[in-house]
Amino acid sequence: MAEFRLSAEHQRFATWARATAAEHIAPLARHDGRVNRPLLREMGARGLLRAVFGGTAEPDxxxxxxxxxxxxxxxxxxxxxxxxxxxxxxxxYPILQSGTRDLAARWIPPIAAGEAVAAFALSEPGAGSDAAALELRAEPDGQGWRLTGEKTWISNAPDADIYSVFARTTPGTRSKGVTAFAVPGDSAGLTGEPIDMLSPHPIGHLTFDGVRVGPESVLGEVDDGFAVAMRTLDLFRPSVGAYAVGMAQAALDTTVEHVKTRQVHGAPLARQQAVAHRIADMVAQLEAGRLLVYAAAAAYDAGDEPQEQTRRSAIAKLFATEAAQQIVDGCVQLHGAVALRSGHLLEQLYRDVRSLRIYEGASEIQRTIIAREVIGIR
Incomplete structure (x- = not known):
């Protein structure tokens, strides 16, 4: 696994990101389930959002x-x-990778600055795990289209300024008849409402009532929007695993401190073999998840075959998110009731971690992808 050892540049970058977020960004969190624009603007001003698009102090x-x-x-x-x-x-990302130069120039700079809010609108009431079953219609209207239908479980909805929307342009063709569009949030006929979640998260439902989009709004090629979605997810799925790893690390860090200082029968809780061994198991899970995430990222950056990228992305997301769930749960157990008190770090992590096994492809879907690639059945 030496090929996934972080370089000094990698380590400096991670240290900078963590320190910047701790000092300048975390104090702005409010956990109210809506888009936090002040937080986004500060992330833009500090260069964190720009880093998503490759602009950092370490350009290589x-x-x-x-x-x-x-x-x-x-x-x-x-x-x-x-x-x-x-x-x-x-x-x-769909705008950056597949939009026209003018479209990218219009939206990417304000998004990177935290002045505009973006959203990825793929899921529908009847098309979650089966993303190819989209029913949002894009019907021809002159040189453009009119979008009619619904999207749901859309993060940053209904407050986003721009949506990457995937709609059915050719009926009866599943993934081969989907087109991606960039749709401004203030478009006539586009409405939405927020959805309350177990853990406060900006997410909502959108209704498209004949929303007009022109040919300049197409991302990629007509009827090839499913490929745009999959390229985006292949990049972001390993990073969902990275989110899980970071969350699990936070849980483990606070738990290690707890078991070292918590006194039970006159000795630190960590002195109990059952506790020490559970910590060891969680550390092993965490490190395995981290290496799988880095391996998937390396495959993407190396330009491996798309199927190999998809396989590694699925493995990374599956293992890291399942491990994070187990690690956070184990950390709660070692803390006891105090970890379930409202406002405790682990209480927040316990609620946050659950969604990672569902969004951007549930764990069951990742298993299907892995099995399909290994067995060779299409």
Missing amino acids: QAAALQLCLLREAIAQVSGEAETALALQGLGS
């Missing part, structure tokens, strides 16, 4: 590995800040 950093390091570092400090950063990247 590779895109996927840099994104993973960034998400892992910030997750150790603030889940809200990490999520805000990731959603900016997820929502805007």
